[in-house]
Amino acid sequence: MYLYNSATHKKEEFKTHTPGHVEMYTCGPTVYHFAHIGNLRSYIMEDVLEKYLRYAGYDVNRVMNITDVGHLTSDADEGEDKMLKGAKREHKTVMEIAQFYTDAFFDDCRKLNIKTPDVVQPATGLIDDYIRIVSKLLDTGYAYLAGGNVYFDTSKLSRYYVFNDHDEEDLAVGVREGVEEDTNKRNKNDFVLWFTKSKFEDQALKWDSPWGVGYPGWHIECSGISMKYNGEYLDLHCGGVDNAFPHHTNEIAQSESYLGHPWCSHWFHVHHLNTNDGKMSKSKGEFLTVSLLESKGYDPLAYRYFCLQSHYRKALVFSYENLDNAVAAYNKLVGRIAALKPEDGDVDQAVFDEYKAKFLQQMGNDLNTSMGVTSIFDVLKAKTSDATKLALIGDFDRVLSLSLLEKAAAKRAEDAKAAQAAKTEGGYTVTGEGDPAIDALVMQRYEAKKAKNFAEADRIRDELKAQGIEITDVKGGASWKRV
Ligand SMILES: [Zn+2]
Secondary structure: OEEEEOOOOEEEEOOOOEOOEEEEEEOOOEOOOOOOHHHHHHHHHHHHHHHHHHHOOOEEEEEEEEEOOOOEOOOOOOOOEHHHHHHHHHOOOHHHHHHHHHHHHHHHHHHOOOOOOOEEEEHHHHHHHHHHHHHHHHHOOOEEEEOOEEEEOHHHOOOOOOOOOOOHHHHOHHHOOOOOOOOOOOOOOOEEEEEOOOOOOOOOOOEOOOOOOEEEOHHHHHHHHHHHHHOOOEOEEEEEHHHHHHHHHHHHHHHHHHHOOOOEOOEEEEOOEEEOOEEOOOOOOOOOOHHHHHHOOOOHHHHHHHHHOOOOOOOEEOOHHHHHHHHHHHHHHHHHHHOOOOOOOOOOHHHHHHHHHHHHHHHOEOOOHHHHHHHHHHHHHOOOOHHHHHHHHHHHHHHHOOOHHHHHHHHHHHHHHHHHHOOEEOOEEEEOOOOHHHHHHHHHHHHHHHOOOHHHHHHHHHHHHHOOEEEEEEOOEEEEEEO
16 A cells, blocks of 8 residues: 655555554544544544555554543643533533543444544553653653653754644744743743643642652653554554644654654644634534534435545535535435345456455555545446446445445335335326325326326326426336436
8 A cells, every 4th residue: 555654745655564464543532522523534534544454454453542631722731721621611520521522422433434443542541651651751861850840852852843844933832822831841842741730720630650749741642552552663643634743743752762763654644624714623613513414414424425535635625515515426326326236147256356456556545535436436337247336335335434235225125115105006006206195196197097187187297297206107007206
């Protein structure tokens, strides 16, 4: 597989430390609120990546953290504590908030066919591991104590800015507007590994440490969790592009200083979902969640389809109009698959292998999901049996996870039921889309014709036409459809 690597700024052949095995880590949600659909775009694309790797024959160990402690709203060491903010807003304890929104996150994932990673670790569960890492960083001179907190000293690194796609000054924490500079820091990008003093005196979760009672900084949790469950060599680290700096940059700084060797070889960043007014956020405009989309009648999988239609490294613009287009395309695709006959022919292995190889190659080109979706249309057009087409579509859907065969089977069953429910009287059968009122009108038209009341028959036909219904006379009856 060829995959863009944010650390080298180029598309390169994906290689793993142990051949055939992938150690994969994903930055998980901060569970102080519902995830918005922009956050979920990242999880959808990471899910497709994981499933593709398994499909391509790799054995994958995927680990994800749940940020249930700390995490400040500015994504730096300043700003507000998101977990505390959530607890205050809802008059609950921090742990109650964490449990509630962790469950809500996985509910959303289930609706979007996002597989749960092999290991999911709440940050609060590995405090001893962070303390061990921070202790070693202090011993080896990569960290220092100041004002009661432990800081990472970024001046000790020859190369700190790893994802240097941006102007360093723009990224520098201290110069951001409205951010109070922490005067304990020796260098403006130094970051906290362990807090004992912060402006959040009412921090609910605190642990004993060699430096006093306190809590870990945000970045250390991902290094600690990954090293515990992925080992010392990580093949693939994923996250939203807004995590690249400072979060991932700091993860690399502390992990490599701790380990004494390179840590993660490949970085996968999913770009933003924007609205017409700019980057989506929880505080701006309508708060777009999966539940909101459902309440408006959208199938969450149509949103997944919407995401798959565009490349993960391009910003995607969300609007209801764009989503409606995706819904129409998704439903049409399901309709075409439903029209295939499972009993038609046998699976042609040669055709199957040919299309599968094409799909592997297209998706293996930097996870080109829109080409992956196009592959399904290619299969539908192929000159082969319906059985082969259905086998291929089911196979591709192991990666795309659009529930295509299930939806098509449901539609087939629905259509069959509608056909059964159709009216038969005096040897005349009306079939349609399963609306008894329309069936009855079509039957009345037949009765009128039989009684030679052609004016009445035409009137009924016109009435149906006005409702957008077209009648076709067929042998032994009539069928109707909405046009
Ligand atoms: Zn992380």
